[in-house]
Amino acid sequence: MTQAKAERIAMTAKDFEKTAGTKVYWLGGGGAMINSRGTVILIDPLLKGFDMKILTEAPLLPEDVPHADAVIITHCDNDHFSKVTLSEIKDRIDSVHTTKYVAGLCKEIGIEAEGHDIHESFMVNDVKITLTPADHAWQNDSPKHSALRHYEMEDFCGFRIETADGVIWMPGDSRLMEEQLHQEPMDLILMDISDSRWHIGLPGVEKMAAAYPDTPLLPIHWGCVDAPEWKEFNGDPEVVRNMIVNPERLHVKAVGEAYEL
Template sequence: MRLEPRPGTIGDGPAIHWLGQAGFWIDTGAHRLLIDPYLSDSLARKYAGQRFDHRRMMPAPITPEALPRPDIVLVTHAHTDHMDPDTLGPLHRRFPDLPFVVPAARLDMARARIGEDTPFVAVDADKTLEPLSGLTLRVLPAAHESFEQDAAGRHAFLGYAFASGGVRIAHSGDTIPYPGLAERLRSFGADVLLLPVNGRDSERRDAGIPGNLTLDEAISITTEAAAPYLVPHHFGMFAFNTLDPATIEAAAAESRDPIILRPEIGMAMDLRRD
């Protein structure tokens, strides 16, 4: 499988499209998956006037009202830039039968933000399911600086690896490295890893902002997982929680194994089967 970047818009054929932050539209040719879309200004309104005001550094590439209908929506966790009521609520109202995969540990929050009558698929880590015919979904634990579990032992932070239309893609969710992460991805045989690269530090941690992988860690995990492609994300949205895109571009210029593709709004990464 090959990824070939080109100018493109959502809905124009089999490709990976970045929506900003951790959000992706992925058309495998067999299924159209929407992952963690943040397409509103809900956080800017919530934190207006505060130290971390959550103003967008980039405009939303599309509105929730203009999104084509996906076949399924995957939500990794309940932070608003991943489970956004102003994006997911309107999407549910447009497509009442659209299934949403969410952490079982945060099902009550999903109902409140998206809609009580939403056809949820509530999942937990290390489960494999087929939510749609021909779509295999493996649920991964994620450590957003730490593992967080509810009273029933279910993980609040998740990632998803899926096989569809002959391609295998994994989105780690928000996570730092943990023992077994690369092995899980390797055993799934992912062709493409979608990994956060905004890193972490004590200043953000002390402010209640949990961090993620650094770019070097993401590259190392991709190498250990034997995945040919790394698509970094979780940068360029909020000034206090980002990574300079030039750093990603420099790493991409130097790396051939894995191939690093810095996503851009308006770019389609075509999924080509060799």
């Protein structure tokens, strides 16, 4: 199988400085950074220490992060909950927010995190963030993982992020849910385009794109891990472009490249 490969643009301390508007950066894989008028929020940052071969490197290393107002984490998979990354940036982040289960995992590695319920909201400066539901309990299908713990729906989430310049939705890793098709309007969806059965999958991408026909889409979860046999890490924006309504709103960005609301 041939993989689509993401391009990469290095990020610098300048990307963390106060801005006039809101910029969204894909950090590679399922991660992103938002800089909203100087409020910096890292979503599922995996900047170092992944246990698979990398195709496209992260746009910066943990030591390149000068400061973040918050880290928000969707779930416990190690391509989203990076213990190495969090441990190396913990002294330069003001807060960590996630589900209650993942907050407990953070505590185990010496990181204080606030755990939230699905649909609960919290503030990071003047940015309002609400947990949205996600269906990604693949561990319950695994004899190895299910023997240790039964995973609940509330252990996984997405985030609706309301800034002064617009609303960003990170659905997180999730099979398509009916509730996800009936959200309030948003100004950008960070769209997982991998075709795995425990992710939204291409039929789900098509349905979600149709549910929000005018919303810009920034494809993520593709082109960064050198694993052609793993659907979870693959996807091709050009395949998606050919199957969604209003394909001109698909904004394919390099890892580390800014999208401005």
